[in-house]
Amino acid sequence: MKDVHKISTDSDGLLFDPQARTALAQFIGGDDTLAMEAAAAVRTASHAIERMRAQGSENRGLSSGTLDVLLRLSTSPDGMTIGDLAKSAGVSSRNVTGLVDTLERDGLVQRAPAPHDRRSVLARITPAGQEWIENWRRPTQLAMGAIFRDFTPADLAQLRHLCLRLADNHHKLTEYLNGAR
């Protein structure tokens, strides 16, 4: 097996992916590769986390989209409407409808009419859903601990900070674009 997975260290002692860098430098030809490299690295990291979560937590039938919804619901005991879930997750509301469908089929979430707006539907987590999360917690914690081995608390906070700055930029951008529409 050829070793396709290569990561090198640059002059500042930071990791980079040589293949990605040459691929990008070829087209951009300057220091602008930095943003593209960072984007590629984020994508790679996200994949790694996703795979880790899938295999490490034994993944009792729930996939990333539904898990995302379930976690959001677990923080709001009064439930959230489909639309709010869609906005906070950044996906279409039609999609959330489907995700809530599967969660409701599994008994982890329940639909209820919204009190203030009869068009809306409240999704609320059930005791079974809480229990599911309780069981999910431990293995996932272990998996995350493994994949973040050797990260100091400062590293973790820094990574979180940079990623959320990025998400914040994106949020402002779409807000601006929607406002201009």
Next chain:
Amino acid sequence: MKDVHKISTDSDGLLFDPQARTALAQFIGGDDTLAMEAAAAVRTASHAIERMRAQGSENRGLSSGTLDVLLRLSTSPDGMTIGDLAKSAGVSSRNVTGLVDTLERDGLVQRAPAPHDRRSVLARITPAGQEWIENWRRPTQLAMGAIFRDFTPADLAQLRHLCLRLADNHHKLTEYLNGAR
């Protein structure tokens, strides 16, 4: 519209997501939330990048998986086998077969027999594929520049570094697991 997108600043001046933190602290109850928070942030950031790329680059019919393959091929003019592509992308080879199918249907990639192993299939980028990337370059560069607004070069390098450390950990973990099998 309720503002579902909330990001706060912690005592160190770093961003964090209050909803995620309370959701996690409730189950873990300690400083171990850091790893989970970081993982959630990476996922959010990856989503943001994905959406930015999809809408910003006008996305002429190519999606993230196929784009990933095409970029890898663009760095190796001699082509890569399906298996190597699968290993470097971290997905199943069957999946890569499908991605190469769509790329070949679009004329961006060509299959050829591998010289050293008649079972293998070389995927090689075509001139049309090179041109596609050439057209893709500029808008994507702009989109990445926008989403990484206010990031210093050091920030970008740091983000890349942390993400690749994470990917490296994951790589070692799976290697270890496969080796122990």
Next chain:
DNA sequence: GAGATTTTATGTACGTCCTTCATGATGAAG
């Protein structure tokens, strides 16, 4: 060398995520 095992790509079948467009019900504004 001959046969058994492994590797490589792909066919088949399936599940999930996500999208756009259309629609019925409801709310809000004039």
Next chain:
DNA sequence: CTTCATCATGAAGGACGTACATAAAATCTC
């Protein structure tokens, strides 16, 4: 009251990704 906007969902489809089975070729074992 009429008109327009919003909410959730039905219908249809595309793309990604998996597991299992299979044919062809390479490699190992005797």
